[in-house]
Amino acid sequence: MDNYSTKRTHESETTVANIESTEATGNWGRWGPDDERGTLNLVTPDAVLAATRACTTGKVYSLALPIQRHGVPIFDYRGSPQRLSLTSYADAGMYAPLGAPEGRGANEDVLVIASHSITHMDALSHVFSDHVMYNGYGAETFTTAAGAQKLDITKTGSFAGRGVLLDLPKHLDVEWLEPSTLIDSEMLESCRAAQGTEIRPGDILLIRTGWLELFASGAAGFESGSEGGHAQPGIGFDALSFIDDHDIAAIGADNAAVEKMPFDRGDFVGVHVELLVKRGVTLMEHLFLSELSADDCTNFLLVVGALKVTGGAGSPVNPIAIG
């Protein structure tokens, strides 16, 4: 079943050279010159096993928004997802030649959906900077026809670990953080301490900003076509030390980009570059964290099974938390 191997185009020599010539390459080479999994390497089987022991209620939470044309946050250039009918009751007659009795048949759909739609995760190939991606793989290894020949979603899309929620609106006693609020290490640590939440190396950090509640309120102006949706609370460069100090394996948030918008320091997708490109930290966006928040569930087993799209730069996901 080894259908998805791709020919080796990445040269270790190049990577080493890249690492030598670039001071701030974060985790490049940390798990070898061929690594395509980044900080998810921190979630060892032992860590996963320990995470299963974090569960105390057995309650299952879906952290995904529904996939539909309206009522959910969608950036215009990605198009609205489309569910189209492939077969239905109207086709019942087509099964008669196959021996189907009258009134029997099947309903099926076809989906047209951008991989970064609504609740989704980024593959490590999602962002490039200085013409390279995580671990020194060249940006040109993503081709139009084949997609990501390195760092595609099949490399990182299947994982589990201990999830921790930092519930900033609850900590700050607000409904949501105001658009453009900058979240830094101090705010994260203050929330963590107040919650009494322990964070262990390899944990998956989920940050609730309240953005989806703001979106649902209609006050964000997202759907009106204004630029309202482009002003969101999120982390900035000053949050990186918190992430580094705790050896976080992956990060999710309820906003569009994990990072603040407009971008901190005016640096286009600058925090993505720090996390995806330099550190190999997997990101998940538009997570639905309201139920976890309502239950004060801040520590849980988190399980993610993205679509294993060969060459994919991301995938819509439905992460499952078990409390």
Added chain:
Amino acid sequence: MDNYSTKRTHESETTVANIESTEATGNWGRWGPDDERGTLNLVTPDAVLAATRACTTGKVYSLALPIQRHGVPIFDYRGSPQRLSLTSYADAGMYAPLGAPEGRGANEDVLVIASHSITHMDALSHVFSDHVMYNGYGAETFTTAAGAQKLDITKTGSFAGRGVLLDLPKHLDVEWLEPSTLIDSEMLESCRAAQGTEIRPGDILLIRTGWLELFASGAAGFESGSEGGHAQPGIGFDALSFIDDHDIAAIGADNAAVEKMPFDRGDFVGVHVELLVKRGVTLMEHLFLSELSADDCTNFLLVVGALKVTGGAGSPVNPIAIG
């Protein structure tokens, strides 16, 4: 965030009437006249919590095949899935006006994929018989424009539970069951006993037939356009008592339809009708079970997060098992 409610079209009276007039309606009404979740109701939080204690190694298994145009089993009428590039390195220039330095940008895709492609799960609205679906919902509640207004994939696509694997080829000491092999309760029980596997109410039953190994060998003739792919080992009507006796919550298999093809007793999707329609048992198909088999991992936590497509009759999935 209650964007996906649909108007109530189902009448309890009708359901009751249906139940009275039909002897073999299995689980209709068992969880109330409005239930849309079927046997997944058997997986209580306590059962989930117990399932997390089943894990002993913390090893994470992805049970999905890759999503790609070739090398994986695809029924022709569903079309091959397409990953198309939305943005890439070639667009790096378009970010300059947004303040992006040279050589920085993002890779993104659009997917076109049938919901029942490759590794997937069926919503309870997937099959109808005698013009109705599970719990008496009318087949006409699936409309072309809106899809499933009842029993869509959002109702069943998020779950976790204790998974058990019945590894038939290993039990029978063959590489794979021959095409068209009928699997019955006796074969399942014999395998279970030999494995020493305990099955509890609410467990998720995964049946390995070896079909994907046969497919990968090329001997099945699936890709050659012949009807080879339409002869597969799978369960028949005689396996239902095993499923009923153990109060199974969901069933997955490595073949195309869980049930045998050509259909047992020549009854078109007959076992689907028994499971999906009458009992409300969720089905998953084309599961990649080879790694579990190689590790003799027959008892695990299984977590499924399908795409939450409003109106969807199914979804590609990447189920995660934790050993």
Added chain:
Amino acid sequence: MDNYSTKRTHESETTVANIESTEATGNWGRWGPDDERGTLNLVTPDAVLAATRACTTGKVYSLALPIQRHGVPIFDYRGSPQRLSLTSYADAGMYAPLGAPEGRGANEDVLVIASHSITHMDALSHVFSDHVMYNGYGAETFTTAAGAQKLDITKTGSFAGRGVLLDLPKHLDVEWLEPSTLIDSEMLESCRAAQGTEIRPGDILLIRTGWLELFASGAAGFESGSEGGHAQPGIGFDALSFIDDHDIAAIGADNAAVEKMPFDRGDFVGVHVELLVKRGVTLMEHLFLSELSADDCTNFLLVVGALKVTGGAGSPVNPIAIG
């Protein structure tokens, strides 16, 4: 090359019965009980040949708007059309094994587009009323899987004839007709007479309302999500006598539905029913008529080659007028 025949499901008896029982069935049976072409039958080879003699300048006009995500009128439920890249310069390397020298390759796209997007034509199967379509074909002959088994776009999508333009804004000396303006036979005749335009049986009638200029002005409020786009000038029931008297073969307009919106007499797609269903008159919408208007070109050869989609209920088109 006879790949698109479909099995005969339509019964002549039924048609006759329908005709007898329904007084106002217009052209049903006029070209035989099996006809799927409607008033396009009026455009005989002689009429086409005569139409070629209408050309006096040889200037070629494209009557289509561009197909793109923005800046053109699109009803939300149809989704924006998507042009996605299939291959490009970034894939140049993939041709090397085929003997391509460096720097050589091909650009290709994939389109995702609703058949009734932007400038398009309706197949005669587009609308049904009283459960039937033109010539008595049952609405159920359009199935989810196969689409239109009767009256699909392959039956009417290829035609040519003499086109005449009635340029109402120019006649009335306005930039555009106000939204919801009802166009009746009197207005059409007044315009025709003032223009000095002769209309012959089998002519294709193009009606300019100025709607696209109103749309382009931004004043229609179409793009802002309001219901502005749903108020448009167009013909009403009182225009039918003009169409009947002149034995028009097909009708096009620059608005969304040929007919007025909100619908005349509050009758949902009522004029569509009169034209498509009862008379079999082909309709084209969102035609770009501004260049013809600027040149005072009111009489021309019109040639239409729709996508020959088997089962299609319509098609985007780029009609060509030759002045």
Added chain:
Amino acid sequence: MDNYSTKRTHESETTVANIESTEATGNWGRWGPDDERGTLNLVTPDAVLAATRACTTGKVYSLALPIQRHGVPIFDYRGSPQRLSLTSYADAGMYAPLGAPEGRGANEDVLVIASHSITHMDALSHVFSDHVMYNGYGAETFTTAAGAQKLDITKTGSFAGRGVLLDLPKHLDVEWLEPSTLIDSEMLESCRAAQGTEIRPGDILLIRTGWLELFASGAAGFESGSEGGHAQPGIGFDALSFIDDHDIAAIGADNAAVEKMPFDRGDFVGVHVELLVKRGVTLMEHLFLSELSADDCTNFLLVVGALKVTGGAGSPVNPIAIG
């Protein structure tokens, strides 16, 4: 309605430089440094007017194959076209709130189709060589997100002119030319002379090879997955002088690539480079020429209205010939 202008990235200086440094750049600069229409410039209004006088029967021919999943030639990497239902009879109820009486509604589709599927035309941006396209536009002006910013299908997709058919199988008294037959200027001239067909500057040349009859016979092995479809009769480099001498405006054929396959002289898309890149000659492929052949119609008005897809590198087309 000027929605499709794109920013100017092409520098005349560069073009001039390219022309100076490359001996065989054919028509670069012939219609100015900014030209994006190539030899279609040869079809002046006078030529179009004269072409309308070529019609003698008024019979309308569609030169397109049907668009469907099977039974038509499709290269695998482009995927089969999909017609999916957007609305149908099953949705009739959704119109009731809009005032629709029972049994009234609309059928609509969504298409997913590669722009170079089945019967199609190439935009001048379809092929690049030495990193450039026609008239010196850089290959990198086709970007993943925006497609062709130069030479897209909107520039060439709307045209009409005098079409001439060279019917090689009829001339040679065979059903079809054998796969891999090389068509050269001598064969074209011999056929032209035997037919007594006059060719004028600006004519559109249609070449019938009989390939579609071979395909329909099943003998080509196209659908069986073998490489049979990749051996086709077509023109080679030696046919270019015929095309140049007659100042042909556009070329169509019934085969997959106009040019012979495997490629003449083993030069990957070498004739495409000569025609599209160097000369700016528009190409149309998989034209259905059998009806013209059956009627001995070798001289006609040809009208093409491709989909006006902004950024498109090609389009499916339904060219119309009027005899």
